[in-house]
Amino acid sequence: MNAFDLSSSPSLEIEGVRRAFGETEVLRGVDLTVRPGELLAILGASGGGKTTLLRLVCGFERADSGRILIGGVPVDDASGRRRIFVRPEKRGVGYVAQDGALFPHLSVSANILFGLGRADRSGAAADRLAAHLLELVGLPAAYAARSPQTLSGGEQQRVALARALAPKPRLVLLDEPFSALDAGLRAGTRRAVADALHQAGAAALLVTHDQGEALSMGDRVGVLRDGRLVQVAAPATLYRRPVDAALASFVGEAVLLEGWAQDRTVRCPLGEVMLAPDCGVRTGAVQLMLRPEQIALDPNAPCRATVETISYYGHDAGVVLRLAEGQRVSARIDGGTGHALQPGTMVGVAVIGEGVAFPVAERHEAAVAEAGAAS
């Protein structure tokens, strides 16, 4: 077994946690479980309470109510009569900050071993441990003697992860760990960090405002909104089956159209669109949600639209189409086809696959029903 195989490490449980600063309630009842060995990404807007959540788990903040358990052991319990609060250094949690926060006056190796007891920080065993951790995060063992300033930002973040893993924590917390990296370094560093965490078997909670990061790294992704987790699901489920229209737009680009649902189809300005079987929508006024890659240009399609704008990205292109009834929809199409398009061109528009529908509030329902009956 790998010396850093922590797959038996227990998970994190957060139960009904609330935290306010003055009058502002930042977390309003958060419930979450991180399974052993799982990388769970929390996606939320800036100022939404992501860092506060991590600080609560670390023990840098205290919950106003609710409980936090690490490995089944309560570390912060404000739910009962007896207040429990375990100090940060006793929680067995590793932390990777936004900028890595490496000590510039220490070597890479000394940084990695910093969190260990004095006796474990020197000698042949310490050197082997540093080399092993460097290998785990995908860096050459020769980096041990280097100074952090001589490393790229992405390499520094890998060293920060190696440091967080050195004391074999039960849980690693990552607070927007790639936000300071440029796009070129970000993708590779994300992959290296996710691989190292999985190899170490460490459970991890990562917070980010970057949906691409959350979807690509998380085994599951939770969306924090208005102080609550509105959905926690596998990345593909979150993308394909968001629980509401606002979440659909927050997690990727969404095409939202008003329509009327009946018998697993929605009648909308794009024609009749099939609904996913697990959509669970009853007959009535709905907002139909499709993703831009589900909107295809098809000369034979009866639904017609005018090309308004084309954004060419090379491998693909984003096209804004105006339907006959005036609604705008975004399509993501093949780059070559997009390059050949001209604004003002009339095209046929078809839908690929099934949509998801959200019931609209009752006050809209009457108006949409009326429009549906008239068409």
Ligand SMILES: Nc1ncnc2c1ncn2[C@@H]1O[C@H](COP(=O)(O)OP(=O)(O)OP(=O)(O)O)[C@@H](O)[C@H]1O
């Ligand atoms: N110690 C504090 N005292 C008062 N207000 C605080 C404190 N810590 C956080 N807040 C406030 O709580 C809210 C949430 O902050 P937090 O840092 O948790 O958000 P975030 O989602 O991590 O944001 P970002 O993505 O911008 O880092 C903010 O409005 C912030 O100003």
